[in-house]
Amino acid sequence: MPNTNTEFKYKAREALKDEQLQQALVGVKQGLVNNRLDAIKVVPEFESFRNDAAAVKQHVLENLDLYLEEFEENAISSGAIVHWAKTAEDARQIILDICKQNNAKNIIKGKSMVSEEIRLNEALKNNGLDVVETDLGEYIVQLADEPPSHIIMPCIHKTLSQITQLFRKNHTDIHKADKNYSVADIVNEAREVMRRKFLSADIGIIGANFLIAETGSIVLVTNEGNGDLCSCLPKTQIITTSIEKVLPTLDDASLLLKVLARSATGQQITSYNTLLTGPKQDNDKDGPEEMHIVLVDNGRSKMLKTELREMLRCIRCGACLNHCPVYGSVGGHAYNSVYPGPMGSILSPAIEGLEKYYDLPNACTLNGRCESVCPVKIPLTKILRHLRNEQFKKRLNNKSTRFSLKLWSFFATRPKLYHRFNSLFINALNIYINILNRCSAIPVFSSWLKSRDFAPSQQKTFQQIWQSRKEND
Amino acid sequence: MTDLMYLNSKQRTDILGDIKLTLDDLGLRKERKKNNLIDKNTASKDINIEKFKKCIIDASATISIVNSPDNISLEVKTFLHDKNISSPIAIIDPQLFDEIDGHGLNITNEYDRNDITVSMTKAWMAIEETGSLIMKSCPRNPTSLNFLPDYHIVILDRNSIVHNMNQVWKELRESKKSLPRTINIITGPSRTADIEHTIQLGAHGPRSLHVIVI
Structure with a gap:
């Protein structure tokens, strides 16, 4: 899928008009937000968990090389094969080579955002491999040939009737055209189709939520159980993951799991949390003969050098998406990036360039709701502001934006001038409004006033009112 | 050494070397702080x-x-x-x-x-x-x-x-x-x-x- 992100404004406008999408987004804004609230209400120490979780992830970043080496050593001694991929292209090549060595044809996948990031499905398909996403949401967007629109709820933008149509088109052998499908019917049909895939696949590719340095294990968090079937049935297993996912110990994993599940789906714990260590052992009845772990960098070691560093604490819970008023209005696809919402507005420019994703750091009102719910306390608005500064420094903004920003900074850094100009401006505005007798036609602000009205003027500026009050006192 | 193995060890060195340089140059390395909340000692409590x-x-x-x-x-x-x-x-x-x-x-x-x-x-x-x-x-x-x-x-x-x-x-x-x-x-x-x-x-x-x- 091409990813030229000059279209945010256009796509956002289209999304606002899309009634089905708007309906679906209500579920995000209400359902997921309330689920999280209910889940943390019963845990009075949740705030301390967040502090600890942030500290653990920060500590890992400050010693990332050491924990990666420890992880690698322990993973290798458990029998796993560890690969390092500097770029997305390297990662794809490594995985294609493993497929080739194993003469693989059929591949099943568990949900992995890293695999989306490296655009793995496309590469596998282009090399003649049959690849099926097994997470229900991912499977549905795969059938629709769309990218996921949410990092944990990939098909959040689709309605039941849209999904039923997709199934009718794709499952011609078992789908009953005359039947009125319920959610349960859809889930059952997917289960039936997928079961055959699970049992006949050559390779299972899954992601990892955490890597454990202490043991060389990976931790996989799911609700459906598809990731577990992917990891115990095929004879070869590939784990696509990234370098910042390492944690020092198993105890750290328990802590992170506590904040992850509650922040993501509002569960105390998800149905399945799995610790995988190495390939099949002697006499085991199932499990893969080979376990490959692909550690992807793809710009992360570079991020470590910059002010974007703290973004590497992200555990991909999606809470910042669910609480973002912009995401809640336009959905994930408007961002035209693998990672949408606040976290995506930082990660995508960081990974693929600020030029390519110019709009994303600006698709934010800096209201800070995202960082108030982030389980690892990433200062998202601070980083987004930093990215905007970078855009200005790199001269990425267009001329009129640069001019306005310069003009603003000229006044804002000269308080006396600013106040004088401001009172002049207010007076002019009042005269203008009085003549026209309405607020919506003020030039320059016309697009801002399209969806809201200007508050009636107080006749004076805040500073003037403040001064006169001080004098009266 | 096969090409793939060579490539892998080169990428490993690149990535880890890069991280090491960053952490040392910027003086980011810090000791681990203790978690505020260590699991309360529940060993003596009965299972409910x-x-x-x-x-x-x-x-x-x-x-x-x-x-x-x-x-x-x-x-x-x-x-x-x-x-x-x-x-x-x-x-x-x-x-x-x-x-x-x-x-x-x-x-x-x-x-x-x-x-x-x-x-x-x-x-x-x-x-x-x-x-x-x-x-x-x-x-x-x-x-x-x-x-x-x-x-x-x-x-x-x-x-x-x-x-x-x-x-x-x-x-x-x-x-x-x-x-x-x-x-x-x-x-x-x-x-x-x-x-x-x-x-x-x-x-x-x-x-x-x-x-x-x-």
Whole structure:
């Protein structure tokens, strides 16, 4: 899928008009937000968990090389094969080579955002491999040939009737055209189709939520159980993951799991949390003969050098998406990036360039709701502001934006001038409004006033009112 | 050295070297701070079986408590009868197989992976705090038996329930054996809320999870 992100404004406008999408987004804004609230209400120490979780992830970043080496050593001694991929292209090549060595044809996948990031499905398909996403949401967007629109709820933008149509088109052998499908019917049909895939696949590719340095294990968090079937049935297993996912110990994993599940789906714990260590052992009845772990960098070691560093604490819970008023209005696809919402507005420019994703750091009102719910306390608005500064420094903004920003900074850094100009401006505005007798036609602000009205003027500026009050006192 | 191996070791050096340089140059390395909240010392506290039971039920699983292993069979019979299931129960664990055998239950240790309705496995431990079952993979406990069937029955020894997840890790470290390939922490049956936020059980794994505590 091409990813030229000059279209945010256009796509956002289209999304606002899309009634089905708007309906679906209500579920995000209400359902997921309330689920999280209910889940943390019963845990009075949740705030301390967040502090600890942030500290653990920060500590890992400050010693990332050491924990990666420890992880690698322990993973290798458990029998796993560890690969390092500097770029997305390297990662794809490594995985294609493993497929080739194993003469693989059929591949099943568990949900992995890293695999989306490296655009793995496309590469596998282009090399003649049959690849099926097994997470229900991912499977549905795969059938629709769309990218996921949410990092944990990939098909959040689709309605039941849209999904039923997709199934009718794709499952011609078992789908009953005359039947009125319920959610349960859809889930059952997917289960039936997928079961055959699970049992006949050559390779299972899954992601990892955490890597454990202490043991060389990976931790996989799911609700459906598809990731577990992917990891115990095929004879070869590939784990696509990234370098910042390492944690020092198993105890750290328990802590992170506590904040992850509650922040993501509002569960105390998800149905399945799995610790995988190495390939099949002697006499085991199932499990893969080979376990490959692909550690992807793809710009992360570079991020470590910059002010974007703290973004590497992200555990991909999606809470910042669910609480973002912009995401809640336009959905994930408007961002035209693998990672949408606040976290995506930082990660995508960081990974693929600020030029390519110019709009994303600006698709934010800096209201800070995202960082108030982030389980690892990433200062998202601070980083987004930093990215905007970078855009200005790199001269990425267009001329009129640069001019306005310069003009603003000229006044804002000269308080006396600013106040004088401001009172002049207010007076002019009042005269203008009085003549026209309405607020919506003020030039320059016309697009801002399209969806809201200007508050009636107080006749004076805040500073003037403040001064006169001080004098009266 | 093959090209692939050469490439891999070069990329490894690049990535790790880059990180090392950054951390040292920017002086970012810091000692680890202690967590504010270390799990409260719960070792002396008794396990609250009622709390465990509530968590199991909250996770949409079912639970029954029996007094001795002899009563398992009757419990399983009732469960299968209620669900109207006549398929054989897949059991691999020889000890469990012997315990159940002879009580008139239809059991098998040679099942077809393509067609498996009910399985019965033993939990290694369980967590009171969340109602989670800890399944350790070994030749007697293949992981797929926890995920393939529609109905999963788990036998749990009451004495193996601990308060929290960190106690499981502690036990694992103290057992001094190498880690099993898989540890499944299972809390309720398989589920999905991918379609219109509607929770639907039995997405890919078991539709129903029944815990029998002895």
